[in-house]
Amino acid sequence: MAESLESRFASVSVKAVVIAALTLLMLWPLSRVESLVSERQTLQSQAYAVIAAGFGGSQILGAPILTVDTQDRTVQVNPTTKNTTETWSEGTPLHLLPDDVQITNQVSVEVRSKGIYSVPVYISKVIMTGVFKPEAIASLLRSNADVQVLPTRAVFQLPLSGVKYLRALTRFEVDGQSLRAGSGEVAGFSALSIPMDLKSRGELKPLAFRLELEIAGSESLHFLPLGAHTTVTASVAWPHPDFDGAFLPVARDIKPEGYSAKWEVLELNRAYPQVWRGVTVTESALMETAFGVRLFQPSNIYTQNYRAVRYGILFVAITFACFFAWEHLVRGLRLHPMQYLLVGLALATFYLLLLALSEHIGFALSYGVAAAALIALITTYIAGATNNRLAAFGIGAALAITYGILYVILLSEDYALLFGSLLLFVILAALMVATRRLDWSKIGRENAGQ
Numbered sequence: 001m002a003e004s005l006e007s008r009f010a011s012v013s014v015k016a017v018v019i020a021a022l023t024l025l026m027l028w029p030l031s032r033v034e035s036l037v038s039e040r041q042t043l044q045s046q047a048y049a050v051i052a053a054g055f056g057g058s059q060i061l062g063a064p065i066l067t068v069d070t071q072d073r074t075v076q077v078n079p080t081t082k083n084t085t086e087t088w089s090e091g092t093p094l095h096l097l098p099d100d101v102q103i104t105n106q107v108s109v110e111v112r113s114k115g116i117y118s119v120p121v122y123i124s125k126v127i128m129t130g131v132f133k134p135e136a137i138a139s140l141l142r143s144n145a146d147v148q149v150l151p152t153r154a155v156f157q158l159p160l161s162g163v164k165y166l167r168a169l170t171r172f173e174v175d176g177q178s179l180r181a182g183s184g185e186v187a188g189f190s191a192l193s194i195p196m197d198l199k200s201r202g203e204l205k206p207l208a209f210r211l212e213l214e215i216a217g218s219e220s221l222h223f224l225p226l227g228a229h230t231t232v233t234a235s236v237a238w239p240h241p242d243f244d245g246a247f248l249p250v251a252r253d254i255k256p257e258g259y260s261a262k263w264e265v266l267e268l269n270r271a272y273p274q275v276w277r278g279v280t281v282t283e284s285a286l287m288e289t290a291f292g293v294r295l296f297q298p299s300n301i302y303t304q305n306y307r308a309v310r311y312g313i314l315f316v317a318i319t320f321a322c323f324f325a326w327e328h329l330v331r332g333l334r335l336h337p338m339q340y341l342l343v344g345l346a347l348a349t350f351y352l353l354l355l356a357l358s359e360h361i362g363f364a365l366s367y368g369v370a371a372a373a374l375i376a377l378i379t380t381y382i383a384g385a386t387n388n389r390l391a392a393f394g395i396g397a398a399l400a401i402t403y404g405i406l407y408v409i410l411l412s413e414d415y416a417l418l419f420g421s422l423l424l425f426v427i428l429a430a431l432m433v434a435t436r437r438l439d440w441s442k443i444g445r446e447n448a449g450q
Contacts, residue, residue, distance in 0.1 A: 018337045019324055022344055023317050029348040030312040037309060037355060041302040047117035052218045055112060055121045056165035059217035060290055062158070062224030063101040064174075064209055065186050066132055066140070068094045068198070069153040070277075073146045091147060092278030095187070096140045098209075101130035101227030105234040109295065116359050120238065120295045121218040123167060130227060132207040140275060141198060151198040158211065159189035159224065159286075166192075171212035175201070188283025220244070222292035225265035228274060232292075235260040240298055245291030246270075263291060301358040301366075307410055308367075309351050315402065316347050318427050322398065326391065339385055343378060350374045367410075371403040402427075 052058075070091035077084050106125040111118050143149045156174055160166070163183055172181050174194065184193030201207075222245055223232050237258040243249055247269070249261035267274060270289045272281040320340060327334055350370050357366035379396030383389045402423075409419045 015337070016324065019320050019340055022337065022340050023313070023320055025341075026316045026344045026348055027313055029345065030309060030316075030351065033312070033348065033351045033355065034306065034309045036352070037302055037305045040355065040359070041306075044117050044302060047114040048119050048218070051112050051114055051119045051121065055218060056162055056216035057218055058161070058220040058222070059124070059165065059215050060159075060161040060189070060222045060224065060287075061103075061126065061215070062160070062189070062286070063098050063103070063128065063130055063226035063230065064156055064158045064211075065191075065226065066096040066098075066137075066196075066207070067155045067157055067186060068096070068140060069150045070094055071148045071150065073148070088148060094140055094149065094275065094277050095281070096132065096136060097226045097228070097274045098130045099133045099136065099228045101128065101230045103128045103223060103230070103232045105221070105232070105236075107221065107234060107236040107238075107293075109236065109238045119218060120297065121216065122221065122236075122238075122295065123214055123216050124221055126211070126213050126215065128209075128211040130209055134204040134206055136274065137198065137207060138204050152200075154196040154198045155184065155186075155193050156196050156209070157184050157186040157191040157193045159186055159191045159226075160215070161189060162215065162217065163190045163192065165216045167214040167216050169213045171210060173210045175207050175209070187281060187286055189286075218295065220292060220294040222290040223263070224286050225263075225270055225289055225291070226286075227265075228267040230263070230265045232263040232265075233260065234262075234293060236293055238295055240296045242294040242296035243292075244294050246289045247291040261293070265289075265291070301363045304363045304410055305351070305355045305358060308354060308406070311406060311409070312348065312351055314424065315406065316344055318402065318424070319343065319347060319399070322427075323395075326395070335382075335385065339381075342381070346374060346377055346381075367407055371400070371407075375399045375403070 070093060071088040072091035074087050074089060075084055076087070104127045107122050108125075109120050109122045112121050113119070141149050141151050158181070169181065169192070172179050172192070172194070174196070179194045181192040181194050184191040186193075221234070223230075225247070235258065239256060239258065241252070241254050241259040241261075243252070243261060247263055247265050249263050252261040253259060272285055272289075320343075323335060323340065323343070350373075353370040353373065354363075354366055357369055360366075361369075375396050378399060379392050382395050383392035386392065405419070405423050409423065412419055
């Protein structure tokens, strides 16, 4: 029985089928590793959320909005007497945006940790200046027969997504006066608000403001271009620049220790006007014009691990194909399917080891350690299993080159598909050229006759 089983494995065709089945079998451990990567990535996201909830998440800051209450006129006609009754009811408020707005930000960054997960967080020192022009205010306060504007019921509001994460409000100066702000809401955003009596100002004049504050956050800092001309400058102490949103900076300066950027946005660049009534302009409409910076982390170990595992089955298939070819190119090199299985499990364990190590010592070093351990293990195993050290060292060298190329592919995000396709083509071409003179049917007959 043992001889019959051995003869079956000696058959080239049968062995090829067995190796193909073992390759497919390796999909299961690789899929488990991939699931583990997703699980760890979820835990990382939960850690990010916990830190963001305590320190501050993504922050959005806009220029002040001047809101004025209105009353609507309603005329009712008595059908019997034909007399009319005029009543005034609470109307929807009017909103006015400022003209020139300048915002400067000094963003300091530090890294907070929860368990093994690290999250960059920031504190942004903001100075905001601007003005509402007198002609715009006059137009806002102009009543008509159906709508009466109430200048004594105005509110100056600064939209801010996370008022609870406001660290300091060192200056809130409006119309030349230092005022104490309270909480409010405007256009779907929470806001810092102060009531104003525009009527008591007397002669119309520019309404200037200067605000100085500190906000804490993580992940991103965005701005809303609410001025007719909005200028934003930001200096960020973080070495990895990432600009996103509706507008890109018109100027930027990137240095190893950090970067700075400048944006300029006009009223003509956005879809909403300087003045609107009620809910004509929604929160989503404002968010579509948000722009700013994001604390980009280039070494996301879970993304890199996930991409590495996706190449796992390809490398198992390539390794098995190379072993199968070497069996018939190198005299005295014969492997049993069980040995193929053990090698396949070692290849799958590489990705598990890579994931575990990268959470503590970084992806690059982890990849080197895991690849070195895998190559040493397979080389030692093949040398002992075949009693052919020269062939074993050749296999080890080939694996080292292959995993070196895989690392290059993982780093080359934009060209990963191209490099991966070229690698597969080169290896397949090398196998075809190396075995082009082999008579597989003859090998099968020789093995069957042994």
